[in-house]
Amino acid sequence: xxxxxxxxxxxxxxxxxxxxxxxxxxxxxxxxxxxxxxxxxxxxxxxxxxxxxxxxxxxxxxxxxxxxxxxxxxxxxxxxxxxxxxxxxxxxxxxxxxxxxxxxxxxxxxxxxxxxxxxxxxxxxxxxxxxxxxxxxxxxxxxxxxxxxxxxxxxxxxxxxxxxxxxxxxxxxxxxxxxxxxxxxxxxxxxxxxxxxxxxxxxxxxxxxxxxxxxxxxxxxxxxxxxxxxxxxxxxxxxxxxxxxxxxxxxxxxxxxxxxxxxxxxxxxxxxxxxxxxxxxxxxxxxxxxxxxxxxxxxxxxxxxxxxxxxxxxxxxxxxxxxxxxxxxxxxxxxxxxxxxxxxxxxxxxxxxxxxxxxxxxxxxxxxxxxxxxxxxxxxxxxxxxxxxxxxxxxxxxxxxxxxxxxxxxxxxxxxxxxxxxxxxxxxxxxxxxxxxxxxxxxxxxxxxxxxxxxxxxxxxxxxxxxxxxxxxxxxxxxxxxxxxxxxxxxxxxxxxxxxxxxxxxxxxxxxxxxxxxxxxxxxxxxxxxxxxxxxxxxxxxxxxxxxxxxxxxxxxxxxxxxxxxxxxxxxxxxxxxxxxxxxxxxxxxxxxxxxxxxxxxxxxxxxxxxxxxxxxxxxxxxxxxxxxxxxxxxxxxxxxxxxxxxxxxxxxxxxxxxxxxxxxxxxxxxxxxxxxxxxxxxxxxxxxxxxxxxxxxxxxxxxxxxxxxxxxxxxxxxxxxxxxxxxxxxxxxxxxxxxxxxxxxxxxxxxxxxxxxxxxxxxxxxxxxxxxxxxxxxxxxxxxxx
Amino acid sequence: xxxxxxxxxxxxxxxxxxxxxxxxxxxxxxxxxxxxxxxxxxxxxxxxxxxxxxxxxxxxxxxxxxxxxxxxxxxxxxxxxxxxxxxxxxxxxxxxxxxxxxxxxxxxxxxxxxxxxxxxxxxxxxxxxxxxxxxxxxxxxxxxxxxxxxxxxxxxxxxxxxxxx
Numbered sequence: 001x002x003x004x005x006x007x008x009x010x011x012x013x014x015x016x017x018x019x020x021x022x023x024x025x026x027x028x029x030x031x032x033x034x035x036x037x038x039x040x041x042x043x044x045x046x047x048x049x050x051x052x053x054x055x056x057x058x059x060x061x062x063x064x065x066x067x068x069x070x071x072x073x074x075x076x077x078x079x080x081x082x083x084x085x086x087x088x089x090x091x092x093x094x095x096x097x098x099x100x101x102x103x104x105x106x107x108x109x110x111x112x113x114x115x116x117x118x119x120x121x122x123x124x125x126x127x128x129x130x131x132x133x134x135x136x137x138x139x140x141x142x143x144x145x146x147x148x149x150x151x152x153x154x155x156x157x158x159x160x161x162x163x164x165x166x167x168x169x170x171x172x173x174x175x176x177x178x179x180x181x182x183x184x185x186x187x188x189x190x191x192x193x194x195x196x197x198x199x200x201x202x203x204x205x206x207x208x209x210x211x212x213x214x215x216x217x218x219x220x221x222x223x224x225x226x227x228x229x230x231x232x233x234x235x236x237x238x239x240x241x242x243x244x245x246x247x248x249x250x251x252x253x254x255x256x257x258x259x260x261x262x263x264x265x266x267x268x269x270x271x272x273x274x275x276x277x278x279x280x281x282x283x284x285x286x287x288x289x290x291x292x293x294x295x296x297x298x299x300x301x302x303x304x305x306x307x308x309x310x311x312x313x314x315x316x317x318x319x320x321x322x323x324x325x326x327x328x329x330x331x332x333x334x335x336x337x338x339x340x341x342x343x344x345x346x347x348x349x350x351x352x353x354x355x356x357x358x359x360x361x362x363x364x365x366x367x368x369x370x371x372x373x374x375x376x377x378x379x380x381x382x383x384x385x386x387x388x389x390x391x392x393x394x395x396x397x398x399x400x401x402x403x404x405x406x407x408x409x410x411x412x413x414x415x416x417x418x419x420x421x422x423x424x425x426x427x428x429x430x431x432x433x434x435x436x437x438x439x440x441x442x443x444x445x446x447x448x449x450x451x452x453x454x455x456x457x458x459x460x461x462x463x464x465x466x467x468x469x470x471x472x473x474x475x476x477x478x479x480x481x482x483x484x485x486x487x488x489x490x491x492x493x494x495x496x497x498x499x500x501x502x503x504x505x506x507x508x509x510x511x512x513x514x515x516x517x518x519x520x521x522x523x524x525x526x527x528x529x530x531x532x533x534x535x536x537x538x539x540x541x542x543x544x545x546x547x548x549x550x551x552x553x554x555x556x557x558x559x560x561x562x563x564x565x566x567x568x569x570x571x572x573x574x575x576x577x578x579x580x581x582x583x584x585x586x587x588x589x590x591x592x593x594x595x596x597x598x599x600x601x602x603x604x605x606x607x608x609x610x611x612x613x614x615x616x617x618x619x620x621x622x623x624x625x626x627x628x629x630x631x632x633x634x635x636x637x638x639x640x641x642x643x644x645x646x647x648x649x650x651x652x653x654x655x656x657x658x659x660x661x662x663x664x665x666x667x668x669x670x671x672x673x674x675x676x677x678x679x680x681x682x683x684x685x686x687x688x689x690x691x692x693x694x695x696x697x698x699x700x701x702x703x704x705x706x707x708x709x710x711x712x713x714x715x716x717x718x719x720x721x722x723x724x725x726x727x728x729x730x731x732x733x734x735x736x737x738x739x740x741x742x743x744x745x746x747x748x749x750x751x752x753x754x755x756x757x758x759x760x761x762x763x764x765x766x767x768x769x770x771x772x773x774x775x776x777x778x779x780x781x782x783x784x785x786x787x
Numbered sequence: 788x789x790x791x792x793x794x795x796x797x798x799x800x801x802x803x804x805x806x807x808x809x810x811x812x813x814x815x816x817x818x819x820x821x822x823x824x825x826x827x828x829x830x831x832x833x834x835x836x837x838x839x840x841x842x843x844x845x846x847x848x849x850x851x852x853x854x855x856x857x858x859x860x861x862x863x864x865x866x867x868x869x870x871x872x873x874x875x876x877x878x879x880x881x882x883x884x885x886x887x888x889x890x891x892x893x894x895x896x897x898x899x900x901x902x903x904x905x906x907x908x909x910x911x912x913x914x915x916x917x918x919x920x921x922x923x924x925x926x927x928x929x930x931x932x933x934x935x936x937x938x939x940x941x942x943x944x945x946x947x948x949x950x951x952x
Contacts, residue, residue, distance in 0.1 A: 014889040017897030018881055020832020020872035024898065027831035117817065194836045194844060194932045195898045244834070244898030245932050277837040501896030501933045673892050676935035704841035704930070712926035712936040741935075 004510040004520045008669035011506045013499075022242045025198040025214040026274050034200070035064055037260060037273040038119030040109040040126045041283070042101035045355040045697025046135035046148060049099060049128060052109050057125035062118040064267065066126060067110045069098035075262035077228045079255075083324035085471025087161045091153040091353075093318045095228075095255035101130070102150055102317035103357050104697055105282035110259055112267070116274065135355035135697045139289065139314040142354045150317060150353040159315055159353045160326045162333065165346035166408060169306060172344035176297030176305035180380050185766045186369035187690040188289035188314070191362040192709060193500070195244020196275035197284065199257050201264030208235040211261050214243050216251040216498050217538030220322050220475075222530050224253045229262040236261075240528030246500035247681070248361040249284050251540035253321040281702045285360030286691055289314035290332055292373035302381050302392040306344035309336055309373070313366075315351045316358040322475060323361055325351050330470045331366030331459075334409045336374050339418035339457050339635055340396040345408045355697045361540065363681060364739045367456065368746035375454045375747040376765060379754055388435065389751070390426055393455050394419050404728075410469070413457065415725040416635045421659040422455050425637040428719045429657035434641060441759035447643040448778075449654070450758065452751025454638045454744045460662070460736020461546025461632035469630065477627050479536035479543070481551035483512060483559045484621035487605040489583070489598030491516060491523045493556070495548045496536020498528040502738070503670045504544065510666055511549045511732070515556035517581045518597065534623055542634070542736025545666060550626035550731035558622035563600050569613040570595050570603065632727050634735035636660040638679070638744030642752040649775030651687055651753055653714075659721040660740055664733035671737050672720055678741015679718055684710040685742065686749035690768050803867050805830065806874030814861035821845040823861035824871060832872040832901050836930070843929035846902035847871050853909035872901035875908070883946045884908060891942035895933035903929050907943050916948035 016022050054066035078092035096107045109126050113119035136142040136150060142157040150157050166172075173179075199213035209231060215221050218238040226233035243250060256273050264271040275283075293310040311332045315325035333349035378396070382389035397418040398405050404414045426432065434451055442448045459466075464477030482494040493512045497504060509523040516523075526532055537547065560580050567585030568575040571593060579588050586594025602608040604620040612618070641655040658675055665671050688708040692700040701707045726733030746767065753774070754764035760781040766773075798813040805828060812827040819838070824847065825831045833856060836844035840858040847856045848870040875882050881889065884907060894900045903926070910917070910925045917925075922943050926936060 010889055011892070013897070014894060015881060017894055017900055018872075018885040018888055018904070019876050020830070020901055022897055023831070024834065026835070027825075117815070192932060193896070193898075194842060194930060195834070195896070196836075242898075243896065244836075245896045247932070277839065277842075501894075503895070669892050673895060673934060673938065676937055677895060677933045678935075680935035681932070703839055704837045705839070709930050709932065711928075711930065712923040712940060715936050718935070718937065 002514055004513045005664065005666050007510070008667060009506055009510060009520065011503045013503060013505050024195055024242045024244050025200065025212060028200055028212050028241050030200065030272060031202055031270045034270040034272050035267060036113050036116040036119045037263070037271060038111040038113065038123045039107040039256065040111070040123050040128065042097065042104060042106045042108050044101055044130050044132050045104050045137065046133045047101050047130035048133060049097060049101065049108060050131055051129040053127035054109065056127065057111055057122040060118065060122050060125060062114040063122050064112040064114065066122065067112065069094050069096040069108060072096040072110060072259060073098060075229060075266055076258045079228055079321055081319035081321055081324035082474055083319065083326050083471045084473045085162065085326060088326055088471060089154045089159050091151040091319065095258045102355055104699055105357060107255060112263060137354055137356060137693055137695060137697045139291065139312060139352055139354055142352050150355060154353055157353050158350060159319065160329055160351040162330060162349045163347065164333070164409070166344050169344050169346045173297045173306035173308065177299055178384065179295060179297045180377065180384060181295045182376060182380065182765050184292040184294065184373045184376060186288045186290040186372055187767050188286050189362065189685050189689045190281065190284060190286045190691060191247035191249030192707070193245030193247055193249055196277060196280040197250065197254065198274040199260045200270065200272040201261045202270045203264055203268050208237065209261060209264060210237045210239060212239045212241055213257055214250055215240055216246045216500060216540050217322065218498050218528055218530050219496060219535045220538055221253050221257065224321055225258055225261050228258050229265065231265060237531040240498045243498065243500035247363040248540055250500065251538065252285050252360055277704060278702050281707060282357060282699050285320060285362070286316065286357050287359055287362030288369050289359055290328065290369040292332065292370065294373050294377055296377045296381065298381055300385065302385050302387050302395055304340060304342050304396055307337070307342050309333060309347045311347060311349045313351050314356065314359055315353050316356045317353060318358045320358045320360050323472065325359065326471060327361055328359065328366045332370040335367055335459060336370040337407050337409065338371060338374055339398060339455055341398050343408055356693055363678065364742040367458065367739065367743040368682060368685060371454055371456050371743060371747045372750055372767065375751055379751050383758060389453055390422060390431060393422060393453065397455070411631055411633070412629070412729065413633045414727055414729040416633060417661045417723040417725050418455060418635055421635060421661055421723055422453070422637040424659040424721055424723065425639045425657045428659065428721055429639045429641060429655055431639060442756050443759065447645055448756040449643050450752045450754065450756025451639060451641045452748050452753070452755050454747035454751065456636060456743055458542065458634040458636065458736065458740045458743055459631045460542035460634050461628045461730060462541055462543060463628040463630060466630045476537045478625045479547035479551050480534040480623060480625050481548065481555040482534055482621060482623040483516065483552060483555040485559060485597065485601045487601050487607055489601045491518055492526060493523060493552055494526045494533040495552055496527070496533050497539040497544045497548045499539065502544065503667065507545065507666045507670055508548060508552060512552050512556050515553040516560050518583045522583070542738040545734040546628050546632045546730055546736055547626055549666070549734050550628060551624055553732050554624035554626055555622045558624060559620060562620060563597065565613055565616060566600050566603055567595050570610055626731060628730045632730045632735050634662045634737060634740060636740050636744050638748040640748040640752040642749065642756055644753060644756045644774060646778055647775065649771035649773065649778060651769060651774070653683065653716040653749065656716045657719040658744065659723060660737065661723040661725050662737040663735035664724055664726045665722060666734060668722070674737050675720060675741040676718055678739065679745040680710050680715045682742040682745020683715060683749055685767065686746045687768050688770065799862060801861050801865050803864050803869060805869045806871060816860065816862055818861045819857055820859045820861050820864050821856035824856060830871050830873050834898050834901055836898065842899070843906065844899050844902040846905045848905055848909055851909065853906040872904055875904060887942040887946045891938045891945065893934060893938040893942035899929060899931045903931065903939060911947060919944060
């Protein structure tokens with residue numbers, strides 16, 4: 001039955017958000033006597049801490065304590081990202097630095113105050129003496145023999161190296177008639193959720209701790225915090241309030257969370273920490289900062305014969321919890337093959353450490369960057385052979401008729417619509433019409449106008465095998481659903497996810513209502529509280545619909561089966577003759593001979609005169625788990641049309657089309673919202689967003705005035721279409737959609753600019769494409785041709 | 788108007804009208820208006836996104852005009868009339884602008900929403916029948932990291948020219 005899944009139902013979460021009644025982390029009521037933390041941050045990228053003088057700060061009225069790294073070490077063990085993959089070098093991190101600081105923004109002391117304003121005063125009074133040391137900032141130079149070392153445990157600053165080559169690769173590469181080579185540089189960006197992070201730890205009677213925190217991964221966070229602060233996991237309850245945007249930035253376990261939880265136990269008082277925007281920009285994980293050196297060998301028809309890549313990602317100063325620092329590296333190297341039939345492939349994938357902020361998983365992870373590379377190469381092949389870029393892609397894509405298909409690194413694509421989505425996107429934006437009117441110099445009405453494509457596969461719903469393949473043996477993969485019919489006949493469903501704007505209370509209720517055969521209005525979803533919800537992996541990497549949806553369907557199916565058994569007993573019918581639908585059980589073909597859900601529930605809870613079938617347990621709830629296969633592969637095609645101003649280098653996006661395939665749609669309105677928002681982030685990443693460090697590791701743009709985010713004036717209308725190719729490998733038919741918007745937008749915009757400037761011979765291989773960069777490139781060509 | 792002399796470490800009485808009610812609270816001279824509204828008056832619906840006047844999340848109406856509450860002090864609000872997001876709905880009923888946001892999926896995480904609602908409320912009073920370009924220009928004073936803005940533009944346009952919010 002499919003009554004609610006597939007409908008654009010309005011969101012249940014909206015009314016309280018719109019009325020200002022939602023409670024985000026800084027809105028959770030503070031118990032009396034709450035202490036407020038402030039962190040003293042390093043102004044140096046690399047320095048030895050000589051002395052931390054806390055006297056003046058400690059003397060300030062309203063200060064409870066000022067703690068150094070050594071003090072904190074008594075309460076929090078050094079954290080270690082436990083990636084188990086060949087070529088990875090493990091290293092630890094003091095949550096507050098003791099001897100060395102390794103990036104600008106690393107915490108060196110903690111002030112504990114009665115009031116958050118006083119905490120800020122105290123930060124100013126902590127005197128730290130440093131011996132500044134030479135720093136490794138550049139991600140290429142960091143592996144030079146004489147580069148300053150970031151960690152003793154990481155010789156040569158190479159924290160991971162992995163290699164892969166298919167059999168006979170060199171021969172296949174050598175046999176191809178054409179080879180093109182390019183070096184792509186993907187600038188460093190951040191998720192920059194509008195709500196900064198924060199947490200509140202409240203001691204409970206008996207040594208327990210309730211820990212409110214702005215996270216996407218409540219259960220994994222609980223396990224890690226318990227382990228590193230030495231609190232029994234059973235005494236630690238993690239509660240997630242409303243989260244004001246996550247995007248992967250909050251799928252991390254950060255030093256401040258360990259410190260806040262530990263100090264609440266130490267002082268036996270509630271302890272709160274709320275981040276400010278500068279801290280968010282310099283201490284939250286950054287993302288991207290990749291280099292791809294790609295060589296593609298192809299035949300005269302544009303068919304790729306072999307692909308070689310050298311991928312280097314900048315891990316920053318530390319490998320972080322829970323993903324470590326190899327997710328970007330292995331992701332970039334493995335996902336680059338996309339929807340294309342590439343059978344000869346070799347890579348060298350390296351992660352390096354530098355004296356810059358830690359890098360982690362932001363929406364899309366490696367995919368916006370690796371598709372920047374492969375989609376950039378598709379355009380270069382097209383230009384080289386004078387074939388249309390869309391045609392080159394169509395020729396190289398795995399046709400739907402050949403699915404399921406296993407790609408060169410062993411990932412199975414069960415269903416999809418690679419060529420269909422590209423053709424549909426071309427139609428939506430009138431690709432042929434635009435090409436027909438496009439002059440060779442691309443100059444139309446004084447601007448360079450071009451069109452760019454990104455066709456991609458989108459990794460979603462990764463299960464345990466997928467994480468194991470990338471060395472993350474401590475990342476579970478499964479999620480859990482608990483579906484309960486209450487004595488009243490209403491349904492409460494618990495799921496091990498944590499939303500940050502995705503609308504889970506609505507979409508999961510749609511899934512449960514259909515799986516159980518009840519009304520959407522009767523289903524309430526609960527998540528984000530480890531005391532209520534069974535263990536699971538959490539919300540990141542486009543996984544909730546797949547893993548949470550699958551788990552809820554499995555649990556609901558068990559409950560439905562139990563309701564049928566109880567109903568059969570009440571109706572004195574055979575179980576196989578009883579159907580359950582629309583909240584009522586009846587004998588098949590005899591609608592009048594039935595029993596409603598409330599009466600079934602009362603029976604299950606022994607609250608009426610009826611009895612349960614022999615051997616049936618009391619209650620009406622079931623828990624089930626879902627660990628999907630390796631990955632669940634969605635796909636899409638994005639096409640952008642741009643105009644580049646020849647004088648000031650500004651890029652205007654004049655039209656934008658997306659055709660996306662995330663399998664079965666749960667709620668089309670919410671899916672569209674995910675894509676729109678992702679595209680906006682991708683446009684920001686392509687054209688304006690970048691964290692800039694100077695040679696000494698000082699971050700140059702740690703305010704929102706300088707780190708530019710796209711506004712309503714930067715984002716075009718988006719024409720959006722869907723193809724539904726339900727997955728056959730995962731329960732429910734759903735594929736993830738959270739990251740596709742940003743993955744497609746970055747390469748599509750870059751390729752459109754590349755097309756616009758192709759008449760000038762300018763190749764686009766970097767991002768962001770700031771106006772100054774493009775204006776400079778255009779000027780160089782024009783000056784060159786004039787002289 | 789004479790300069791009010793205040794001492795840095797004293798808490799001062801601030802009396803003002805918030806959402807139609809007379810309210811009095813206490814604030815140190817350096818307390819930001821957003822913190823005063825949220826923590827002193829117990830109205831956490833106004834959100835603080837950047838504390839430097841860029842993101843727009845903390846926007847409230849002060850004497851009818853949309854203003855950032857993170858870049859002014861509580862003491863400056865003495866005697867003013869302020870409307871926050873908590874003052875928009877009429878009882879249990881969302882007002883037309885709020886309902887339009889729900890109907891157009893113009894919010895995801897909802898953190899930026901309060902500020903945008905307040906700016907749009909002021910804007911639609913000043914420009915009752917705006918063009919899309921005018922709406923986008925007004926919205927460019929706000930950052931939304933989730934929606935991509937299109938749905939917000941549609942929501943605001945849907946109530947424009949129909950007798951206000």
